[in-house]
Amino acid sequence: MLAYSYTQYGSPDVLEKVEVPSPTPKPNEVLVRIQATTVSAGDWRARSLTMPKGLGFMGRLVFGLRGPRKPILGTEFSGVIEAVGAEVTNYQPGDAVIGFPGATFGAHAEFITMPANGKLTMKPDNISFEHAAAIPFGSTTAYDFLVNKAKLQKGETVLINGASGSVGSACVQIAKHLGAHVTAVCSGKNAEMIRAVGAIRVIDYRTHDVIEEGIEYDMVIDTVGTLPWVQAQHAVRSGGKMVLIAGKTSDMLPGGLKARLKGKRMVGGVASEHRKILEAVVKLAAQGELQPVIDRSYAFDDMKAAHAHVDTGHKKGNVIVSVSQSDAKHCTPSLHLGAA
Numbered sequence: 001m002l003a004y005s006y007t008q009y010g011s012p013d014v015l016e017k018v019e020v021p022s023p024t025p026k027p028n029e030v031l032v033r034i035q036a037t038t039v040s041a042g043d044w045r046a047r048s049l050t051m052p053k054g055l056g057f058m059g060r061l062v063f064g065l066r067g068p069r070k071p072i073l074g075t076e077f078s079g080v081i082e083a084v085g086a087e088v089t090n091y092q093p094g095d096a097v098i099g100f101p102g103a104t105f106g107a108h109a110e111f112i113t114m115p116a117n118g119k120l121t122m123k124p125d126n127i128s129f130e131h132a133a134a135i136p137f138g139s140t141t142a143y144d145f146l147v148n149k150a151k152l153q154k155g156e157t158v159l160i161n162g163a164s165g166s167v168g169s170a171c172v173q174i175a176k177h178l179g180a181h182v183t184a185v186c187s188g189k190n191a192e193m194i195r196a197v198g199a200i201r202v203i204d205y206r207t208h209d210v211i212e213e214g215i216e217y218d219m220v221i222d223t224v225g226t227l228p229w230v231q232a233q234h235a236v237r238s239g240g241k242m243v244l245i246a247g248k249t250s251d252m253l254p255g256g257l258k259a260r261l262k263g264k265r266m267v268g269g270v271a272s273e274h275r276k277i278l279e280a281v282v283k284l285a286a287q288g289e290l291q292p293v294i295d296r297s298y299a300f301d302d303m304k305a306a307h308a309h310v311d312t313g314h315k316k317g318n319v320i321v322s323v324s325q326s327d328a329k330h331c332t333p334s335l336h337l338g339a340a
């Protein structure tokens with residue numbers, strides 16, 4: 001199969017299109033022919049080893065000390081089951097699926113294997129392969145932080161910094177779905193798009209200072225890392241929460257204590273990649289409550305250009321890479337593999 005591989009950290013030029021053997025599913029795994037994937041912030045961090053200040057060594061521990069441990073990037077995909085292992089009963093060849101390898105990567109390739117009970121779910125018929133591929137990374141992060149970790153409530157006011165990114169645009173939609181009142185922070189060129197997905201107010205960070213406005217919110221969410229606690233605390237009401245999806249290490253580590261001393265709470269950490277969260281956001285997407293924002297789509301041959309666009313730090317929602325031009329209906333289901 002064709003895949004993009006890298007052996008050293010760096011710019012998009014470290015990526016190489018290579019021919020490697022297709023993976024073979026174990027008895028409990030499925031083999032998926034990938035239709036579409038994305039270049040996510042996770043791919044950008046793992047490829048370039050760009051980490052929040054103070055977490056550089058942690059990045060090497062996670063992604064590989066001397067060089068990348070996982071040679072094929074790609075955190076999310078949509079595709080069609082090509083073959084299933086002997087013990088698999090919940091999928092069959094021909095099923096259209098959405099997968100979230102997340103931190104295990106591997107989706108920048110024509111095929112991937114996934115545990116049948118892993119972070120995989122059926123693709124609803126009313127969602128295209130392109131949109132489906134863009135659901136897992138941003139939406140599961142937003143859902144886990146807003147619903148599970150920060151427990152955003154109906155009627156609460158929320159300020160979302162970085163609202164036009166993959167995570168931010170999903171945060172806006174999930175917050176709206178929960179019945180919260182969303183003020184979004186992004187550049188002016190994205191204001192209309194962000195209003196369309198649910199923000200009642202948009203602040204252009206290039207012309208306005210959200211802190212100087214003097215408004216307090218029940219919850220302030222930073223998805224960019226440009227709202228340090230020293231400033232953000234003024235926008236969090238007493239008893240309110242600061243949610244750090246991206247932020248400075250100095251805020252993340254002692255943050256809980258700093259916030260409590262001010263009678264506020266800090267919520268941070270790493271988003272869970274559990275299958276149930278993937279299922280929850282795919283259900284919302286099927287119901288039309290959540291639609292991943294698509295910036296642009298690239299052909300598989302243009303993977304480096306897709307990475308270069310993500311490297312600008314100003315993508316709008318999600319950047320898609322079409323891996324296979326074939327439609328699910330045209331994929332020939334192959335054999336149910338015997339026991340390995």
Ligand SMILES: NC(=O)c1ccc[n+]([C@@H]2O[C@H](COP(=O)([O-])OP(=O)(O)OC[C@H]3O[C@@H](n4cnc5c(N)ncnc54)[C@H](OP(=O)(O)O)[C@@H]3O)[C@@H](O)[C@H]2O)c1
Nearest residue numbers: 041141162164165166167186187226245246270271314315
């Ligand atoms: N904690 C976790 O477990 C977890 C999980 C997933 C992701 N993350 C982190 O979350 C962050 C966001 O991920 P993502 O996928 O949403 O990234 P992304 O899509 O690349 O975010 C890009 C967005 O950031 C906005 N932006 C850039 N500078 C800004 C500024 N100064 N103020 C406000 N907005 C600004 C841009 O908006 P404009 O173009 O309008 O300027 C752009 O739309 C990444 O750092 C990622 O590593 C953390």
